[in-house]
Structure formats: structure tokens, C-alpha cells
Amino acid sequence: xxxxxxxxxxxxxxxxxxxxxxxxxxxxxxxxxxxxxxxxxxxxxxxxxxxxxxxxxxxxxxxxxxxxxxxxxxxxxxxxxxxxxxxxxxxxxxxxxxxxxxxxxxxxxxxxxxxxxxxxxxxxxxxxxxxxxxxxxxxxxxxxxxxxxxxxxxxxxxxxxxxxxxxxxxxxxxxxxxxxxxxxxxxxxxxxxxxxxxxxxxxxxxxxxxxxxxxxxxxxxxxxxxxxxxxxxxxxxxxxxxxxxxxxxxxxxxxxxxxxxxxxxxxxxxxxxxxxxxxxxxxxxxxxxxxxxxxxxxxxxxxxxxxxxxxxxxxxxxxxxxxxxxxxxxxxxxxxxxxxxxxxxxxxxxxxxxxxxxxxxxxxxxxxxxxxxxxxxxxx
Amino acid sequence: xxxxxxxxxxxxxxxxxxxxxxxxxxxxxxxxxxxxxxxxxxxxxxxxxxxxxxxxxxxxxxxxxxxxxxxxxxxxxxxxxxxxxxxxxxxxxxxxxxxxxxxxxxxxxxxxxxxxxxxxxxxxxxxxxxxxxxxxxxxxxxxxxxxxxxxxxxxxxxxxxxxxxxxxxxxxxxxxxxxxxxxxxxxxxxxxxxxxxxxxxxxxxxxxxxxxxxxxxxxxxxxxxxxxxxxxxxxxxxxxxxxxxxxxxxxxxxxxxxxxxxxxxxxxxxxxxxxxxxxxxxxxxxxxxxxxxxxxxxxxxxxxxxxxxxxxxxxxxxxxxxxxxxxxxxxxxxxxxxxxxxxxxxxxxxxxxxxxxxxxxxxxxxxxxxxxxxxxxxxx
Numbered sequence: 001x002x003x004x005x006x007x008x009x010x011x012x013x014x015x016x017x018x019x020x021x022x023x024x025x026x027x028x029x030x031x032x033x034x035x036x037x038x039x040x041x042x043x044x045x046x047x048x049x050x051x052x053x054x055x056x057x058x059x060x061x062x063x064x065x066x067x068x069x070x071x072x073x074x075x076x077x078x079x080x081x082x083x084x085x086x087x088x089x090x091x092x093x094x095x096x097x098x099x100x101x102x103x104x105x106x107x108x109x110x111x112x113x114x115x116x117x118x119x120x121x122x123x124x125x126x127x128x129x130x131x132x133x134x135x136x137x138x139x140x141x142x143x144x145x146x147x148x149x150x151x152x153x154x155x156x157x158x159x160x161x162x163x164x165x166x167x168x169x170x171x172x173x174x175x176x177x178x179x180x181x182x183x184x185x186x187x188x189x190x191x192x193x194x195x196x197x198x199x200x201x202x203x204x205x206x207x208x209x210x211x212x213x214x215x216x217x218x219x220x221x222x223x224x225x226x227x228x229x230x231x232x233x234x235x236x237x238x239x240x241x242x243x244x245x246x247x248x249x250x251x252x253x254x255x256x257x258x259x260x261x262x263x264x265x266x267x268x269x270x271x272x273x274x275x276x277x278x279x280x281x282x283x284x285x286x287x288x289x290x291x292x293x294x295x296x297x298x299x300x301x302x303x304x305x306x307x308x309x310x311x312x313x314x315x316x317x318x319x320x321x322x323x324x325x326x327x328x329x330x331x332x333x334x335x336x337x338x339x340x341x342x343x344x345x346x347x348x349x350x351x352x353x354x355x356x357x358x359x360x361x362x363x364x365x366x367x368x369x370x371x372x373x374x375x376x377x378x379x380x
Numbered sequence: 381x382x383x384x385x386x387x388x389x390x391x392x393x394x395x396x397x398x399x400x401x402x403x404x405x406x407x408x409x410x411x412x413x414x415x416x417x418x419x420x421x422x423x424x425x426x427x428x429x430x431x432x433x434x435x436x437x438x439x440x441x442x443x444x445x446x447x448x449x450x451x452x453x454x455x456x457x458x459x460x461x462x463x464x465x466x467x468x469x470x471x472x473x474x475x476x477x478x479x480x481x482x483x484x485x486x487x488x489x490x491x492x493x494x495x496x497x498x499x500x501x502x503x504x505x506x507x508x509x510x511x512x513x514x515x516x517x518x519x520x521x522x523x524x525x526x527x528x529x530x531x532x533x534x535x536x537x538x539x540x541x542x543x544x545x546x547x548x549x550x551x552x553x554x555x556x557x558x559x560x561x562x563x564x565x566x567x568x569x570x571x572x573x574x575x576x577x578x579x580x581x582x583x584x585x586x587x588x589x590x591x592x593x594x595x596x597x598x599x600x601x602x603x604x605x606x607x608x609x610x611x612x613x614x615x616x617x618x619x620x621x622x623x624x625x626x627x628x629x630x631x632x633x634x635x636x637x638x639x640x641x642x643x644x645x646x647x648x649x650x651x652x653x654x655x656x657x658x659x660x661x662x663x664x665x666x667x668x669x670x671x672x673x674x675x676x677x678x679x680x681x682x683x684x685x686x687x688x689x690x691x692x693x694x695x696x697x698x699x700x701x702x703x704x705x706x707x708x709x710x711x712x713x714x715x716x717x718x719x720x721x722x723x724x725x726x727x728x729x730x731x732x733x734x735x736x737x738x739x740x741x742x743x744x745x746x747x748x749x750x751x752x753x754x755x756x757x758x759x760x
Contacts (some may be wrong), residue, residue, distance in 0.1 A: 041704065046713040047693055070680065070704045078683055078700050086696050108412050281711075300450065303458055312428055320458050324421065324450045331425040331661075331711060 003028075006189040006216045008248050012357045016240070016267040019356040022248055024142050025187060026082070027089040029057045031248060031269040032356075034260070035092060035347045036342055037277060040065050041075070041085040043337040045331070046278050048087045054312065054339065055346035058090040058143075060272040063135050064099035067125070068118045072138040080140030093141035094252070095132045095174070095193075098150040098221075109149065111166070129173035141311070144163060144184070145219065146174035148193045153225045160197035161205075167195045168209035168222075175213050189216035194221040197222055200238045207242035217248040220268070224253040226233060232259065236266045257348055257372040261365045276337065276345045280338030283326040285314075287344065290371040292319075292357050294337065299323040306340055310347060314340035383408075385568040386596045388628050392737045396620070396647040399736040402628055404522050405567060406462070407469040409437045410651040411628060412736075413638070414729045415472060417657060417723055418446050419756075420739070421465040423456070424657050425711070425718040428467045434692065434719065435726035438470040438523075440652040443515050447505070448498045452518040460520030472652070473521035474632070475512045475573075478530040478601075481653035484618035489529065491546070509553035515565040525599065526554035528573045533605045540577035541585075547575045547601075548589035555593050569596035571630060577602055578611060580618045597628040600648070604633040612639065616646045637666065637728055637752040638641070641745045644732050656725045660718030663706040665694075667724065670751040674717065679703040686720055690727060694720035 003025050012019035013267050022029040036043045036051055039062045043051045061081060066072060075084050082088055097114075100107060100277060104116035104125075113128030132147035148167035171192050178190045192215035196202030210218060220239060223232050236251070243249050250270035251263045260271055276286065283295040287307035292299075294306070302319035314322065314336040325333030348368070355364035383405050392399035402409040417422045418430055419442045431439060441461060446452060455464050462468055464689045477494075480487060483506075484496035493508030512527035528547035531540050551572050558570045572595035576582030590598060600619060603612050616631070623629050630650035632642045640651055656666065663675040667687035672679075674686070682699035694702065694716040705713030728748070735744035 038712060040708045041701070042708075042710050042712045045715070047712070047715070049693075069708060070700070072680065074700070077681065078698060084698070084701055086701075086702075301454065301457065306482070313429075318458060318464070320450070320454070321464055321466075322420070324464075328420045328449060330420060330422050331714060332422045332427070334711060335425070335427070 001272075005187060007184060008217070008246065009119070010246075012359075013362040014356040014359050015265065017264050017352075018269060019353055020248065024090050024189065026142055027057060029090060030353060032220075032260075032264045032349055032352055033058060034272050035060045035270065035272040036345075037062075037272055037274045038085065038091075039274075040069070041081060043338075043342070045281060045334045046277075046342070048085060050339060051087070051342065052089065053348065054342040056342065058092060059087060060092045060094065061085075061139065061141070062099060063093050063096035063132060063139070064103065064127075066093075066094045066139060067096065067119055067127075067135050068123075072135040076138040076140075080138075082140055082366075090142035091140075092143035092191075093136045093139055093145065095145040095147040096127050096135070097132070097148045097244070098252075100127050101150060108115060111168075111169075114149070129170045130177040133177035133181065134176055137181050137188075142188055143217070144178060144188050144190050146190065146192050146215070148195060148221060148227065151195050151197050151222045153197065153222070153227050155197045157199055157202070160195075160199055160202055164195040164197075164202050164206050167193065168206060171210060172213050175215070185367075186352045191215055191217040191219050193219040193221040193252070194239060194243065195222050196239070198227065198235050203235070203239040204242055207239075211244055215247070217250060218243045219250040219252050221252055223251065224255055224259070224273075229256075229259060229262070233262045233266070236263055236268070240267045258369055260348065261352065261368060264356075265361065265365060268293050276341035277338050280341040281334040283333070283337065284341075285337050288343050288371060294319060294322045294333075295326045296323075300327075306337075307344070310340055310344050312336075312339040312343040336361050385567060388597070388626065390626075392739075394736045394739050394741040395645065397644050397732075397736050397741050398647060398649060399733055400649055404470050404569065405435060406522055409470060409650075410729075410733060412640075412729055412732055413438065413650050414725045415440045415650065415652040416725075417442075417652055417654045418465065418467070418471075419654075420449070421461060423718075423722070425661060425714045426657075426722070428465060430719060431467070431722065432469065434672070434722040435730065436469075436722065438472060439467060440472045441465075441519065441521070442479060443473050443476035443519070444483065444507075444511060446473075446519060447476065447507075447515050448500055448503075449736065452515040456520075457520040460518075462520055470522035471520075472523035473516045473519055473525065475525040475527040476507050476515070477512070477528045478632075479506050481530060481532075491549075493527070493550075498749070509550045510557040512565070513554055513557035513561065517558075517561050517568075522568055524558060524568050524570050526551045526570065526572050526599060527596070528575060530605065531575050531577050531602045533577065533602070533607050534578045537579055537582070540575075540582055542581055544575040544577075544582050544586050548586060551595075552593050553588060555595070571595055571597040571599050573599040573601040573632070574619060574623065575602050576619070578607065578615050583615070583619040584622055586623065587619075591624055595627070597630060597650075598623045599630040599632050601632055603631065604635055604639070609636075609642070610640060613642045613646070616643055616648070618687045620647045638749055640728065641732065641748060645735075645741065645745060656721035657678065657718050660721040661714040663713070663717065664721075665717050665723050665724075668751060673692075674699060674702045674713075675706045676703075680707075686717075687724070690720055690724050692719040692723040
């Protein structure tokens, strides 16, 4: 049985929220979906089989990091990213546009693309829409992101407009380059990215430009860049309905449980964020009773598990043991909390999916929000 | 079916080498056996189930580290070390004698014991034979080591004699304290530790003192402290035959594959060493074709596994991927190489056990030595 290149089917709705399924050659993805981040071809501190065991059906990898180390051509010679990191299900790669602006040195942006020096060794590189498509093709990504400029926040209307219009020209070049690679076009999907900062007219213009080009899915870009929960939700209120109803919608780089819930309620289908993995390495755990900082002294004699309702190997150990591992700087602490947090995030998405199917998303969202009031966990 | 407190049965011999089985309440241990080191109640970078999956039947934990953090009384309140770290098979704990001298600050040794300050927080502690037995009892160790002074190397005959005689008086006090704890004495085994540096007459006197007291097993102490492979083997040549034939013999802190092979040939039954775990975290792998430094640039395009004959998850990945993980400082690199190295060490022991049974240990030892010539791996 061969699967289609890309299909998205919505099976239930609750308000603006959608319950759907993406089908691709490498597997299906139940939506709303959370994608663990595997920046450098590894979801940090996790074996790929363990990532799958949490319920994750797709992961994200970073074009910027992989093009610099070990290099896209090297990964292609070694059989592509799936073989390299031993993850057989779908992989989404970002375009490199966001990280080249936040991580690279001496970057210079013009119509052609972004020239920069590697933050690792200072080597010169050029990232353009065409090169980004080529790299994502070499990696073998299943979902390819158009190359864009993530507009900084805050931005004036004028700056946001210029940045958005550049991204839309790059989106058209991304589409052309993607379609020009027959192997990639026959196998992978291409997503466009809406920009326009917090300005409704610019978001509208961006959406029109993207739908004019035509993509398999549409991302909301330029959020989760410091604007805060309320501004993000306000922007989602107007910008999500502008996106095509029949395609999946992806909110990049989000987020905390409260952010995800608010975005699902507004019709977002896909998410990625480093929060569960990064928090896991610093001793921050997500539980159904709220956030837990396992390094806190109050856990040192606590025989209870982190959360008996979150299925992961962390459940086999006491809070006292996890506390000891973090106090001692033991790798096993990062391993167990990362696994726990990824399992929590997948369980959160499953709970939201079930609530949409049952038509009681509002009640379920309120119950979860009661634990994650305001979206803030203890400071990282 | 209840198992005895402690039994040791030798089923085959090849020269001085012995093939045996230790039976204790928490499980059996096929000998010669290698014990992975779980210093702070975790075999670093490994889930306990994964340690068991490599074939390990017993692990070692360190009294010194655990008494300081999280504290022996705390572990006892939490149900003992087995429950705390979720390892159900036997655990051997050292006495703390070695590490209090190598790690603690402001230590002062006298007839009573060792007064010192914690290297973690400067708190004052006193470690005596009686307190060491108490701590190992609180931890719930299956094999308890007598409290001794590990004689520094090199030592004059006079210094080595005084140190050994102190250790023998402490061995008698350890025996008395152990036997005075009915719960511990009914459940656990107590091993004595032979000292005497490189001097045959002192090793002989130490052995006589220990056998006069009577222990379940006998360790060779004071080796693997910088004397080198040849001096170690020379010492084993004369000191192992002094130990009781019917009890297991344990060479503490050893070692490289060549050290283990030489010691097995001389009648040693048990080993522990941080080498496979520590090497795994620094990118050094043990293979049947010799040592591999995975950080070396020659591996960066190598699609082959580390060693297809060593069963662990590391076998699923290319050397190129493992190289990338170490170059990128990814935790997964430490996880995979640690698992691989522990699997290699268990396979090494299984190969030695099978060779003893088959009566061709010399040939097998020569074949393995050809890969680990001189016992040196690439510099750590």
C-alpha cells in the first residue's frame, strides 16, 4: 500500500479547532501535532526509538545547523537524514532563515539571500531560497519550509512590510526551486510562511501572496519571538482565518502548553518547540498538576514519581532520585526528564485531539489551563 | 525458590583461571564477571534496564559518594539503593576507603578511621570500619567491602607494612560490625581486601590475617594505582595463589582488556572499572578490531557501524553519525558509546568464560590481545 505524497483530511471540528490527519509516504501525522526538535540530527538525550515511543509521528531538524555540521552533502552521501539519524517517519526541516539571522556572524541580507559566517568556524556561506531548497532536498526532508526572513519584533509597519514582501518574493523562488527538483517535488511537501508581524493588513497581503503561489501547508511565522502570550493570541485571532481552510497550519516555535492550547483553539494544526527537551535538560518538568523544578530542595525526600499519569521511564523513579541526579549533574537526569516532557507534550496533544473529536475542547482547555495558568512555568 | 545468602561454585578451570557462579538472594553472577560502575547511584548515561540488557549481573556503587550525596540515611528512608536507582540485581559497594583518600579534603587518618571534609560542601565526616559497615547496610549492598586503607604506590616496605597492618585491624573491626548487624549478616556477603603493595611477604601476611578472620570473598587491593600493567601482573603472579581457593577473588579497579585477561589467567573472578563508561563519554570505543577514537576525522564519512559484532543500539548507527554526535557535543553520543562499551566488556567476559569452559583460554587470550596489544587504547 503506497501512501500519497501529501494529503490532509479534517475529521472533526470544535469551534475554529480542527482534528485532522496528514498522510505522507513516510507515515501519517495525527493533528493537532507536536514535533520534537532534533536540531543537529538528534532529539537531544533521546534514542530515536524512544522519541517514537512517546507518540511523536514527525520531528523537526534545523537546516542551518546541519548545513554547517556535518554538511548537507555529507548527509546525502550517507543516505539522507532519515538513515543518518535512524528516524524513519516524516521529518520537517526549517529553511535556515530564522537561525541564520539569530546565530550566524557578519550576516548580510539582500535580494539574493543571506551571506554569513558560520558561528562554528567562521567559514563563509550563502543561503538563498534556491540553496535552502537544495539543502532540504539533500537532507531528504518530507516537509520543506520556504526560505523567509523572520521579521524581528517589534518592527515598524514599514519595516514589517518590506520584510514581508521580500519573504513573499523568496517564497515564489522557493516554490520554483522546489518544483525544479523532480525527485523532491515527487516525494516531499512544501510549506509557505506567512509574515507581517502584528499588522493585520500585512498578514492579509502575505496570505494572498502565498495562496497565489500555492503550498501544501501554511505556517504562521514571526511569532514566538518575544511578543508574549497575549500579543501572540491576538495576532492568531486575525491571521489564522486568512489561511486556506483545507491545508494544515503550522505555528512555528510554539510553545508553552497554554500557547499551544490557545493556538489549537484558533485553528492551528502543527507545532514545534525546544521547550520540552531544553527544560528536560535543566530540571524543569511538565506534569498534569503543573510545572515542577526537580532541583528544588522540596523534592529531595519525595518518594512519589513526577507524574504517575505520564508514561515514560521517568515514572519508575522517585522525585528524590531525579532530584539527586540533577544535583549530581548526572546525564541520566537529562535523559529521564527529556523523555518525560516529550511524553507529556504528546499526551497533551492527544488530549486536545480527543477533546475536539468529542466537542468539548473549551472544558478540556480550561482544565489544563488551571495547571498552567498564564502559560508560565517556573523560570528556566 | 529462595536463593542462599552467598554461594560460590567453580564449574571449570583452565590453568589458574576459574569459571564459576556466585549465587545470592538477588541473583546469580557468572564469573569471571565485570561490574559496571554506578558511582552516584547511576551507571552514567544508562538506564538501569539498559545496563541489564548488556548482560551485567551486578554493579558497583561508591560508598564515599553516596554518603555525601544524597546521604546513606536518606537512601535508606527511600527504601535502599536498589529501589532508589531501580536496579534489582546484586550491588557491590566499596568501603569508601579508597576515595576518601583520593577525593576528600583535609583528611586525617588514625587508628579509629579517617576524618575528612566533603569535597562537595566542606562538611566534616568521620569514616571508620563501623560507620562504613553501617553505611553499606543502609544502602542495602549485597556485597559489602571491608574498610581499608589503599596503600599509595610507590610505598617503602615499612610504610606498606604499617598500612597493611592497619587495614587488617580494620578488617577485623569490619567483620565484627557486619556480624553485629543481624539483618545485614543474614542477607549480604562481606569481602576482605588484601594489601601489601608489591611486597610478597606483606601480601602473604595480609592473606593470613584475612583468612584468619574469614570472609565470603577476597579482593586484591592496592593495584591499578599507577604501577602499570607489568608490575600489576607480576604482583598477581604471587599474591593471587595466597588467597583461598574456594572463594571468589576480586581485583578492584581493573581495568583495560589486557589487564582483565591477564588477571583472569591468574585466577581472578571479579572486576570493576570506570573505563568503559568514562571512555564512552569521551568518544573512546572498544571494538573487536581494537580501540577507536570516534572523534578522529577519519570517521566522518564512514558508513560502517563501530563494530557489527557488539550488540547495542550503537550498532544501528554509522561511525559518521557517532563522529557527528561527539563533534557536536550531543548527549546521545555519550549514551550510545557507553552502551556499546559496556556491551563490549560483557561480551569480553562471556568470551573468556566460554574459553575457560572449553579449555582454550590461552588461544582466546592471544587473539584478543592481538587487538589490544600492550593494553593501551588511544590516549584518553
